[in-house]
Amino acid sequence: MPDPAASLGSFLRDRRARLQPGPEGLGRRRTPGLRREEVASRAGVSVTWYTWLEQGRGGPPSDEVLERLARALELDPDGRELLFLLAQQRPPPLGPVRVAAVAPSLQRVLDAFATSPVLVKTPSWDIVAWNAAALAVLTDYTMLPAQGRNLLRRLFGDPATRARLPDWESNARFAIAVFRIDVVRAGGSAEAEALVAELFATSADFRRLWAEAEVRSHGGGRKRLLHPVAGPLALEYSAFAVDGAEGLTMIVFTPVTPADTQAIERLLAQRQGAAP
Numbered sequence: 001m002p003d004p005a006a007s008l009g010s011f012l013r014d015r016r017a018r019l020q021p022g023p024e025g026l027g028r029r030r031t032p033g034l035r036r037e038e039v040a041s042r043a044g045v046s047v048t049w050y051t052w053l054e055q056g057r058g059g060p061p062s063d064e065v066l067e068r069l070a071r072a073l074e075l076d077p078d079g080r081e082l083l084f085l086l087a088q089q090r091p092p093p094l095g096p097v098r099v100a101a102v103a104p105s106l107q108r109v110l111d112a113f114a115t116s117p118v119l120v121k122t123p124s125w126d127i128v129a130w131n132a133a134a135l136a137v138l139t140d141y142t143m144l145p146a147q148g149r150n151l152l153r154r155l156f157g158d159p160a161t162r163a164r165l166p167d168w169e170s171n172a173r174f175a176i177a178v179f180r181i182d183v184v185r186a187g188g189s190a191e192a193e194a195l196v197a198e199l200f201a202t203s204a205d206f207r208r209l210w211a212e213a214e215v216r217s218h219g220g221g222r223k224r225l226l227h228p229v230a231g232p233l234a235l236e237y238s239a240f241a242v243d244g245a246e247g248l249t250m251i252v253f254t255p256v257t258p259a260d261t262q263a264i265e266r267l268l269a270q271r272q273g274a275a276p
Helices: 004-018 036-043 047-055 062-071 077-088 104-109 130-139 149-156 160-162 168-185 190-202 203-211 259-276
Strands: 118-122 126-130 219-225 231-241 249-255
Touching: 004 036, 004 047, 004 077, 036 047, 036 062, 062 077, 104 118, 104 126, 104 249, 118 130, 130 249, 130 259, 149 160, 149 168, 149 190, 149 203, 168 203, 190 203, 231 259, 249 259
Parallel strands: none
Antiparallel strands: 118 126, 118 249, 219 231, 231 249
């Protein structure tokens, strides 16, 4: 592999060659794309210094200069991230994430899990997508208003949710720890701040667990449920960032034993039989 500076130069040359000059720049050109002086002018840097960057000289650019270069080279979010990684060996600074919508293709992925409940959540733990197994096993989100689909709000404000979790204390502590880092990764949001303020005002348990200041990534593990119809259920969960849908995480709950799978199948059959 080439060294990072050389890789940065190659990347800049490649992206510069992909851009078409404006009408004032049309004419005889020996090479495709923009000239170095045109990129330098767009980015507000000297031609000499920009030339050094393409040659692997001049040292790491600042965040501000990299942002100007990203705009000058018309980089998409992935290209901007790669520019920072090549120049500074780290991702770009965090900024507020505009959470993506759930695409129909993602919903089809959820629906393909027959007996595994699947949810999609935002950094603020709003549940924005689910499959039939999730409705049967976890919560019928179709019957809840949008505000009621927030998992933290349900954990700390809904007695029925609490009663269904024999390990409520560890589940709640885990959710707060993941929420804390999810929100930071997403660059923060007024929505998350309002949710924390609301739960601080309404739940002594939330205040107590928040004060522990734990952080962790979602990862995977095991969850126990006391379902009002099926009884005890054991599920293993795994979390996946949804590529191409910034801010969304998919959580898959897999039944641990054949008996758990059969119980979920019965719940699904009952829901289908009750449907009009």
